[in-house]
Amino acid sequence: MGVLAGIARHGRPKGPMETLAQVDVTLEGGLHGDFRGVIKPGGRGRRQVTLLERGDWEAAMAEVGHSLPWFERRANLLVEGLDLPQIAGTRLLIGETVTLMITRETDPCERMEALAPGLKAALLPYWRGGACARVQVGGTIRVGDTIMVLEE
Structure with a gap:
């Protein structure tokens, strides 16, 4: 079991990240x-929510010799104390009700390289760049909520 250590969103592409103490989550x-959460007509919503492990971000920062805040990764949720499963279809429970299904790895983009030389490469191995997910059950999540992998 892990803890939700941070929440962030951005209202438009390339817009500034806003950190939050809590947020409502819907299907x-x-x-x-957050602009990425809206499923486009005919879309699959594979990237509605992005998750990042604190340890992975810190390891990448150490590798490139920088100390940038986690939300510069442009992820929505910062996870602490839980190794995110690297298997599409795995479900996570956050707090009491919110359920997310991991859909794929979050690929690091060129924007990471602009933040710090070598950061894109540092985020490539072992899903270090995070995981994308789709909302299965909505609700409200708060920093400090528990996160656990649901068994099938």
């Missing part, structure tokens, strides 16, 4: 106010 919109 149709992902994190309230």
Whole structure:
């Protein structure tokens, strides 16, 4: 079991990240106010919510010799104390109700290289760049909520 250590969203592409103490999560919109969460007509919503492990971010930062805040990765949720499963279809429970299904790895983009030379490469191994997920059950999540892998 892990803990939700951070929540962030951005209202438009390349827009500034906003950190939050809590947020509503819906099947149709992902994190309230985050532009990526809305499923486009005919879309599959494979990237509604992105998750990042604190340990992976810290390891990448150490590798490139920087100390940037986690939300510079542009992920929505910072996970602490839980090794995110690297298997599409795995379900996570956050707090009492919110359920996410991991859909794929979050590939690091060129934007990471602009933050720190070598960061894109540092995020490539072992899903270090995070995981993408789709909302299966909505609700409200808060920093400090537990996160656990649901057994099938």
